[in-house]
Amino acid sequence: xxxxxxxxxxxxxxxxxxxxxxxxxxxxxxxxxxxxxxxxxxxxxxxxxxxxxxxxxxxxxxxxxxxxxxxxxxxxxxxxxxxxxxxxxxxxxxxxxxxxxxxxxxxxxxxxxxxxxxxxxxxxxxxxxxxxxxxxxxxxxxxxxxxxxxxxxxxxxxxxxxxxxxxxxxxxxxxxxxxxxxxxxxxxxxxxxxxxxxxxxxxxxxxxxxxxxxxxxxxxxxxxxxxxxxxxxxxxxxxxxxxxxxxxxxxxxxxxxxxxxxxxxxxxxxxxxxxxxxxxxxxxxxxxxxxxxxxxxxxxxxx
Amino acid sequence: xxxxxxxxxxxxxxxxxxxxxxxxxxxxxxxxxxxxxxxxxxxxxxxxxxxxxxxxxxxxxxxxxxxxxxxxxxxxxxxxxxxxxxxxxxxxxxxxxxxxxxxxxxxxxxxxxxxxxxxxxxxxxxxxxxxxxxxxxxxxxxxxxxxxxxxxxxxxxxxxxxxxxxxxxxxxxxxxxxxxxxxxxxxxxxxxxxxxxxxxxxxxxxxxxxxxxxxxxxxxxxxxxxxxxxxxxxxxxxxxxxxxxxxxxxxxxxxxxxx
Numbered sequence: 117x118x119x120x121x122x123x124x125x126x127x128x129x130x131x132x133x134x135x136x137x138x139x140x141x142x143x144x145x146x147x148x149x150x151x152x153x154x155x156x157x158x159x160x161x162x163x164x165x166x167x168x169x170x171x172x173x174x175x176x177x178x179x180x181x182x183x184x185x186x187x188x189x190x191x192x193x194x195x196x197x198x199x200x201x202x203x204x205x206x207x208x209x210x211x212x213x214x215x216x217x218x219x220x221x222x223x224x225x226x227x228x229x230x231x232x233x234x235x236x237x238x239x240x241x242x243x244x245x246x247x248x249x250x251x252x253x254x255x256x257x258x259x260x261x262x263x264x265x266x267x268x269x270x271x272x273x274x275x276x277x278x279x280x281x282x283x284x285x286x287x288x289x290x291x292x293x294x295x296x297x298x299x300x301x302x303x304x305x306x307x308x309x310x311x312x313x314x315x316x317x318x319x320x321x322x323x324x325x326x327x328x329x330x331x332x333x334x335x336x337x338x339x340x341x342x343x344x345x346x347x348x349x350x351x352x353x354x355x356x357x358x359x360x361x362x363x364x365x366x367x368x369x370x371x372x373x374x375x376x377x378x379x380x381x382x383x384x385x386x387x388x389x390x391x392x393x394x395x396x397x398x399x400x401x402x403x404x405x406x407x408x409x410x411x412x413x414x415x416x417x418x419x
Numbered sequence: 420x421x422x423x424x425x426x427x428x429x430x431x432x433x434x435x436x437x438x439x440x441x442x443x444x445x446x447x448x449x450x451x452x453x454x455x456x457x458x459x460x461x462x463x464x465x466x467x468x469x470x471x472x473x474x475x476x477x478x479x480x481x482x483x484x485x486x487x488x489x490x491x492x493x494x495x496x497x498x499x500x501x502x503x504x505x506x507x508x509x510x511x512x513x514x515x516x517x518x519x520x521x522x523x524x525x526x527x528x529x530x531x532x533x534x535x536x537x538x539x540x541x542x543x544x545x546x547x548x549x550x551x552x553x554x555x556x557x558x559x560x561x562x563x564x565x566x567x568x569x570x571x572x573x574x575x576x577x578x579x580x581x582x583x584x585x586x587x588x589x590x591x592x593x594x595x596x597x598x599x600x601x602x603x604x605x606x607x608x609x610x611x612x613x614x615x616x617x618x619x620x621x622x623x624x625x626x627x628x629x630x631x632x633x634x635x636x637x638x639x640x641x642x643x644x645x646x647x648x649x650x651x652x653x654x655x656x657x658x659x660x661x662x663x664x665x666x667x668x669x670x671x672x673x674x675x676x677x678x
């Protein structure tokens with residue numbers, strides 16, 4: 117057994133496999149399928165200060181090697197999370213992180229302040245990259261100025277590990293990554309979904325009620341790998357890579373590109389136990405290639 | 420029973436007509452109770468255009484043979500591949516998912532209304548209601564007589580009535596125009612329905628106008644099937660609810676249908 121432990125700022129992860137926000141509920145939905153405590157950590161559903169009903173439906177379109185979604189941050193709000201959901205999550209013997217989002221900087225701050233009070237929450241993932249909300253979300257993540265404003269504001273009120281989740285819907289992700297690092301991010305996670313759309317030729321209408329949505333799944337993996345590699349060259353903080361990871365080989369590719377940990381997203385829908393298989397597969401890869409520890413391959417792309 | 424993902428062996432694949440198959444799947448672990456209305460989410464093998472699982476009602480359960488059956492209508496690439504799965508091969512199945520129809524505590528006179536492949540969720544229900552000595556009537560509508568399948572099977576559990584749009588069997592017209600709905604509706608204490616949404620809305624409107632208990636089983640595109648992706652929501656009086664976990668069965672009073 118190789119040493120699979122990894123570090124994201126102050127977070128000690130027993131293995132590098134986390135779950136991507138919005139694909140793993142609160143973990144509880146997976147209790148029938150697997151022991152959540154075996155994971156390196158989980159990132160629970162995007163949370164906002166006020167409850168949100170999310171977007172109209174249809175919200176999902178299957179695409180070639182992936183899917184589009186336009187859920188729009190449906191959640192019951194940070195206070196409901198703190199009082200009704202958080203107590204159920206303290207049973208997990210692993211890192212539980214909350215994905216924090218908002219429409220205004222004030223909303224991000226208010227949400228982060230509530231999460232900051234929850235002892236068992238190891239960190240937050242600041243979501244400045246949701247493509248499915250009209251206000252806030254991705255619009256914070258597409259310019260250096262707005263990234264600096266929201267990241268530095270939340271940094272002032274949140275003391276534990278803060279990961280900033282980047283959007284791929286930009287021209288130069290390295291520049292935006294540097295802005296997030298400069299503004300106090302302890303780590304960066306990438307990528308969120310790519311903005312896309314689906315059309316029904318028979319009805320001549322868009323498939324999604326919101327017309328556009330976020331593309332995920334293996335279709336986006338090459339883009340995600342390229343962006344992790346670019347950001348790894350641009351910043352010094354540890355990276356959490358994601359985008360279409362379906363198996364251990366995909367995960368290994370992200371470590372080689374420079375990610376210290378990875379998140380599994382859409383694959384959880386198809387096989388809710390996939391995360392455990394990926395952990396085993398990473399161990400097998402390291403043993404087969406005679407690496408003693410995961411850190412031996414992080415950023416070790418042979419050029 | 421708790422949700423599980425298992426490889427189930429296809430022990431029978433009955434082709435019912437041109438595009439309908441009934442697959443009997445053998446469950447390796449001991450089955451626990453599966454409730455009427457629950458569904459299974461099946462993985463499609465060897466079908467490159469298909470990424471996500473496909474949900475199907477659990478048609479019937481045989482606790483002695485330890486099997487579940489699913490009724491598959493071929494609509495696209497995924498359903499075609501699943502419907503044509505050869506006997507002795509395996510289908511990776513996530514089940515049982517979703518809630519279930521509410522079974523009355525005391526025997527009652529009950530009407531089931533199914534349209535098209537919506538009958539898939541009514542067989543397990545008819546069997547359960549029959550077991551509990553309810554007086555069960557089953558109204559099934561289809562386009563043509565060739566699309567009316569499993570009628571003999573249904574007739575073991577209740578009195579069956581049919582409609583076809585082309586008049587080749589039963590009363591001619593839509594299921595919602597059948598004389599039993601017109602003349603005898605007031606006798607039923609409960610209505611359960613599954614089928615195309617316009618049909619269910621018409622049944623729901625009739626039930627609501629006469630204050631009869633009515634549950635419908637909804638369909639929606641879903642990515643996960645167990646309440647995490649939040650893609651398959653429907654509008655209810657309590658806001659957006661997932662069809663996969665809060666449903667697929669809803670009391671019509673929960674829904675914001677304009678009926």
